[in-house]
Amino acid sequence: MASSTNGSVAASNGGPSGSPANYIRGLDDTAPMDRVDDPRFDEEQGVDPRAVVKALTTRVEVAKDLARLESDEDLFRHLDPDEIDEEREVLRLERAKNRELRTWQAERDLKRGKRKIKRAQRRARREELRATVTGWVDRRFRRRDERDVASDARWHRRAQRVRARLTSTDARIAAQIRSATRWSNTLIALMFGGLLYTGFVVQKNFVPSGDKTDPLFWLSLTLEALASVALMALMRFDARAALAGITRAGSAVWQGWLVKAGLLLASLAAASGPAIKDLDLGDMVRTGWAPVLVAAVLLIHDRISRGDAQVLATLMATADEERVDHLAAVAVIAMQQGMLEPSRANKDGETAPSASQLATFFRISKPDAMAVRDKINLSAQPTG
Helix, strand or coil: CHHHHHHHHHHHCCHHHCCHHHHHHCCCCCCCHHHHCCHHHHHHHCCCHHHHHHHHHHHHHHHHHHHHHHCCHHHHCCCCHHHHHHHHHHHHHHHHHHHHHHHHHHHHHHHHHHHHHHHHHHHHHHHHHHHHHHHHHHHHHHHHHHHHHHHHHHHHHHHHHHHHHHHCHHHHHHHHHHHHHHHHHHHHHHHHHHHHHHHHHHHHHHCCCCCCCCHHHHHHHHHHHHHHHHHHHHHHHHHHHHHCCCCCCCHHHHHHHHHHHHHHHHHHHHHHHHHHHHCCHHHHHHHHHHHHHHHHHHHHHHHHHHHHHHHHHHHHHHHHHHHHHHHHHHHHHHHHCCCCCCCCCCCCCCCCCCHHHHHHHHCCCHHHHHHHHHHHHHHHCCCC
16 A cells, blocks of 8 residues: 555655656646746735745755655655565565574584584493503403512512522421432332332242241341341431531441441342352343342442531531620620620630630530630630
8 A cells, every 4th residue: 555655645746757847847836937037017906925925935945855755765665565465475475484494403413412422421331441441451461460470579589599598507407307218218118119129039938839828937027127227227327427517437237238238248149149049140130130229329328428417517517606796796796785794714815714604604515605705715816
């Protein structure tokens, strides 16, 4: 309605092809311009000139406003009802498309959020798995390190024990005694096996029938046991002497070997006598090899016993010297603290206490006390 009204007004006012002159002609006042502009006409009619000027001014202003409004482009861009409906349809379509776009954006944001959540969950699972694996690896390496540390400590303790055994005189003495005892027992057991074999051979020689009611069947074993026990006693005596650090020499050694040789010859004669009589070489080997091996074992045992005795004697002497040195150092400290006093019987340059004082103080024997006293006096003498 507004567009049609504006159109009719524009047509009545001249429209695009109209002009202010045509508009003025269409007004009610259509007096000739020549009469209006003539001052005499106004005077003749009795009209006030100022009113005429005012009216003309109003008309000029209206004409200017009309010309300005008619030249405005908005006058030609107004919409009719059909165009308004079409614009409404366009706006409706735009709103529908905007709704579809917002729906798509919402779905996209939802999918993106779900993907983000899934990625975060996968990342969290990976981190958890990595932490689990890392913790397992760390625990495994920690346990390995602990085992290595424990193994190192165990080997260190072993090394310390070995060092103590190698450097400590008492430990070396103990190790030597243990080794000597084991070897002595082993050789005695081997010798016992050889003599047992010799005993059965002698028994067969004395009683070939194997009659157990014959007294010689048992006496032969008794006689062989007598020789075996005597030899083992001699071997044990040698071993005990070696453990005490006593090295036998001179007549004692020869007397012992004479007894051993006599016993071995008696066993050999009893075992291989018939074979030697018959000159049967195979039978001599079968019956006489055991006494020969027993003799070899006796020689080996004697050599080992002598070596052990020498080693133990040296070690014991070293231990005694270390013990004397230790007691002498303790005695000097005791003298400095007033716990011991120098002996009144000391000669010039001697500062040691008496042997009785040292024996009572350390609870040792008089010979050991004398050795400690000599060590103190020797250390007190000026060197050089």
